[in-house]
């Protein structure tokens with residue numbers, strides 16, 4: 624294991640897709656619940672759950688979701704996936720996470736979106752790991768009614784485990800500006816929201832998301848291409864949920880040292896790191912901190928700033944936000960005490 628992963632960096636994951644985060648063991652369990660046990664050996668299963676190194680862009684990356692989505696089509700599967708993912712996050716040492724999914728993708732065997740969300744909330748309640756769910760609308764053709772339904776369901780469950788909404792899918796094919804009406808509904812319903820933007824498309828997509836009132840942006844890394852936008856993001860206090868491995872998978876960047884996490888941070892933009900998809904990208908938020916930290920030469924203060932930015936941007940009450948930030952600080956302080964004393968020799 625990378626040495627840095629053993630440090631308490633990456634305690635909060637605000638951008639984590641449920642369907643993209645099914646480990647081989649979770650996938651096997653869900654297949655059993657669907658009465659279709661998987662015949663694949665471990666290597667073959669992993670290759671169905673994880674993106675190929677030959678992936679060329681976001682559209683190909685998104686094709687990796689077809690298989691896990693098939694495993695999330697009954698209430699039992701959705702509930703169990705949410706529960707098992709929380710247990711996984713706890714075992715990896717996280718303090719808090721927001722799991723996101725698009726209910727409309729799990730309705731192929733007859734579940735309604737409402738039933739999908741109820742099943743997810745049932746799974747959420749079975750674990751005492753601190754997590755909530757974000758419901759995603761999907762970019763696409765002729766699904767605006769389903770997207771609006773997703774937001775109305777989110778509003779009904781806002782106090783019992785749903786904490787916000789999002790827009791996901793192929794950004795280069797369906798531009799963010801198409802969804803201005805949808806996010807005006809989100810504002811009317813009082814829903815906190817984040818929007819995937821500035822990943823496959825450039826700064827204009829982030830600007831559209833900002834103008835629609837997003838308080839967080841999924842990825843947003845291509846904002847660096849427009850200095851005026853960077854200034855606006857800093858002034859607005861919007862948080863970018865940056866997922867470096869995912870950006871490398873989709874060829875936004877060729878390597879971790881090119882990821883503009885610290886450039887944006889140093890320009891005054893609030894940034895945090897996230898996994899995006901633990902299985903598809905073969906990562907978690909701890910590993911994202913380790914990889915980016917090493918590539919960019921980040922010190923403990925930098926890691927702490929990013930973890931605190933995540934705590935401050937979480938879709939929780941102001942009291943819970945303060946508690947989360949205090950727990951992050953405690954974990955860093957405890958790790959500093961555990962570290963061996965520097966040698967006095969030489």
Ligand SMILES: [Zn+2]
Pocket residue numbers: 638640791819841899
């Ligand atoms: Zn995402």
